[in-house]
Amino acid sequence: MKKIYGQLTIFLLAIAYFHPTLIHAANLKDERMVTSESAVVMEMNSGQILYEKNSQERLPPASITKIATAIYAIEKGNLEDYVTTSENARNVDGTRVYLEIDEEVPLEKLIQGLLINSGNDAGVAIAEHFSGSVEAFAEELNDFLLEEVGVENTQFKNPHGLYDPMHVTTAEDMAKITQYAMKNDTFKEFFNTINLNWDGEGWDTTLINHHILVRDQSYEGITGGKNGFVDESGFTLVTTATRGSLSLVAVTLNTPYANLAYQDAITLLDYGFTQFENETIFANEPFQSQKEKTFITTTDIAYTKRVGEEVHQQVSENGKLTIVGEDDRLLQSIQLEEVKTKEEEKQLKDQIIYAEEDDDHEGNLLPYFILGAIIFTILMALLFLMQVKKT
Template identity: 50%
Template sequence: MVIVFICLWQNWSYSKANASEIPVINSGAAIVLDTKSGEVLFEKNARERKFPASLTKIATGIYAIENGNLSDKVTVSEAAREVDGTRVYLEPGEQVPLKQLIEGLLINSGNDAGVAIAEHFDGSNEQFAKKLNEYVARIGTQETTFQNPHGLFDPNHQTSARDLALITQYALKNEEFRRIFGTKELKWDSQTWHTTLFTHHKLMREKPYDGVTGGKTGYVDESGHTLVTSAERAGTSIIVVTLEGASQKDAYNDTKALLDYAFENFKTTLIPQGTTVPMDKGEYKTTRDVYFSQPVNQNVTMKMNAEGSLEIFGEDKNLITSVKLEDFKQPIRKTAKMIPPKPSNEEKEDFKVLLPGTLIGILALIGAIIIGNRRRKSNGV
């Protein structure tokens, strides 16, 4: 295993994208995140608080999946029926499985489904939003203050491109969420509406982009056009978030440019679980799969630092990334073959000083023994 890992060290490569290759985008904020490593490959105003519109529903969807029973029947209220914006035409008193509501929420962006979900969990939009903020804060959000489950405008309903990328990255770990998020069309049967739902994300349906695995759109007047897109090629998974697009065309053009940039210039490298990393006094062994992002087409070098982190450097000697090793085993000292420690320079000098006197003493002792033996023989002893 050590030999295999050393070979990987010799062949892994990266390349920094030239400044001319970095896309210029029109959206007010954006981020590109490597889904597996969590490394940011591009950002523009990624920590600025913006209005997310229906991108909010990504958070509502994963919250409902993780905290509810998907087979539960949810009773639709009058408030859910009367909500503004895009709907799945639920009727008051209608009972709908939670799973179907989440599908209507994410695929058709149903605001009525969002209200029904919020009331099912916490009784009201306000209480649900409070719980939702606590939930996403545990994921790592820092700029998010959701006020409702659907993203209709509220001046305090804000988040950032970075936070939305983190929420999406977390949600994509869930198999049920991935299935719904990547659904292009779905037959819909409710009390008053029988139809086929189609995803609103054009890169999944109308203008397919190679590798796109899921997405969510959003729009209110105050937010402009917002878009979240997930994509994968050759083992590299990417999340792109764009906010504050002046037009739908801008949002999609920016997203495609960022996907092109990510896939053409970066790849995700895997250090498999169980890989042994040699060190001077022992070795480290990975206890999980470890991913890191690297640009393409240049050599890398790797080394363990004194703190036990794996550092990865490019050809320009600049640090690409440092992989945290909290999940690595501590160095294992090899005890099967004991090797005596080498003497220090001072110990060597002391040895040189002591050697002549010690040798004379030994020779004198040997001489005394020989003389004594001869005397004993001459005396007949």
Template identity: 50%
Template sequence: MLRCLCICIMIMLLGTSLPRGLRAEESIPQPPELQSEAAILIDARSGAVLFGKNATERLYPASITKIVTGIIALESADPEEIVTVSKEARYEDGTRVYLAEGEQVTLGNLVYALMLNSGNDAATAIAEHISGSKALFADKMNAFAKETVGVFDTQFTNPHGLPDPAHYTTASDMAKIAQYAMRNERFREIVATDKMPWNGKEWQSQLDNHNKLLTTYEGTLGVKNGYTQAAGNTLVIAAQRGGMELIGVILKASTNKAIYAEMTKLLDYGFAAFEPRQLFAAGETYKYGTGAEGESPRMFVAEEELWTAAPKHEIADMQVDALGSVTMSTPSRTWTAGMLTLQTPPAESAQAVEAGSEAAGAAEDIEEEKAVAASGWELPIAGAWLLMNIMLGAIAYMKLRKRAMRGA
């Protein structure tokens, strides 16, 4: 009996020592071991990094370059614009959709050809239509990466990703670029398309999306795969499950089969180990500190909903610093979850304005009273001074008159 009681107590103690939300039969998911050169997994909503391997190493991107070409095309011009295919686009190297010289195609259809069938000829036609040449379009791509997305370890020399020593990116940069691109609804629609009829001048067929996970991995939304001998296999994937969207990037995998297997492991880990967590609702405020003596505490506001991806099996603590930066921490990791905006509470602001107005009014009243008081004293003094001068004048006149009479 005593032995059974001890066993029960041990089981209870072991059960209470498990991380929150973890049942006895569950195990905490472990990060995958990847053979590819570089990889990253981020939460698409917040950008929080959930996994990384050589994420800032500069490598060739191959055709995932086309993510940048596609989003620039959609944001720079009307998809219904007509593009006339040049001779250079017609004879572009690599994967093609067999555009004919002089053929006219809508810009939107060229973006489909670019993102589904990875048409290098479509990439060149887009670049020439928007910027006049591939070189000028590359300048636009680089400006977009730095100024719009805010990444600085990426450089492009062409719109399609064919090898060039000066054409490189990182897993981290590509994740941020994909995060930006996937916020565009038209872009999301295009990269989620599996098949599309293609009635070209020289090629009547259908476009087949080269992204294999689109139809084999539950929740896949896009985005793009790539391959050159110099770059190896590259892949960017966005997938959504349980209210959480993840973006994974893998660079320089040895084979096409290996990169899809490793991306599956990466996404499986993300969905198993993390969960979405809302930190602030749009418009919600946060009071920082108590304020110095005689001062109010700082008030911050969330201009939009603030979410993060937190480990499922660990308790996460939130901290907000004096600048409004929101940091999450668990026993195993610490990460930045977003920013709040400093604001002056409307009620306090109104009170301050009212108090200021009252103070200004009181000051004006005091000045007016001084002026009135001053004017009340000045009039009698001026009158007395005038009367005194009249009297002195009269006395002097009388003395002069007496002297004159004596002399007479």
């Protein structure tokens, strides 16, 4: 019998060792690297950074600058206004939509030419329309990005991204700028436009989106993108995609070859979609602090966690809700509103108690399932070993 018990012990230890619930994939550190000098992937609903590489390094962005110019023009301007093109806009270097001097073009059309065909002349025309000059527009754009978008490591000197040593941003800032822009339905439409008929005085053609993944829609869930290149910046890329509840933006800066920039973008998006999931705490959800103060959420709160990860929620006595992951990563932090009327507080406390009772009822069944599984495993092991002994 001692031999049987010894074999049984080894058998049960083996089961425990190889049991999949003991393997916490959420604790595994992702070590995949991207080619780009700087990169980031962000979940746009929650604003959480899922992966980063040198994401706060200030680098020249090239034409992804136009994302900022476009959302500024959409929010601050009237899309039906006509813009008169100057000689300065007509003669700008780089990619153009071939505007003519004194050509009158609707602002909406200029923004489309800016994003879809990366028209530098459209960018200068927009800047002069709003501010009178490229320099004045850059100052106003920087103020907008700081005060309304909330980025602090970006300084633009022009609306298009042609190289200037002082024209810099970071991968993280570009993710935040894109996250902000994608809340605007007009921007979202322009950002994901594959082609557009262009009937201009100097150019009659069909504009084709320069971002390959947008152009061929080869990546599942693609929702937009902008590419850039100047010699000093290397290839830069911003790509957005949505699957289910996840909406991601991937940014890469200073990649040596265009194909590597796209491969990095796909790697970042694949990583986000396969490794993470979103959870939502809805508005008016009640929470209690340790001293039984009652607080509620005033809006829906999204947070992103690793697939299958257990999170911990805690409310401080001043109503700050923090959500942390298994490795103590801060997933979300938000201020809740205190409930002060006794009637409202009683109703909410009843909801909390009811929810806890439901959780306890569900949780109390778990030990019985586990105990049953263990007993069944032991019995099967004993029968197996007794059969072996008889033979």
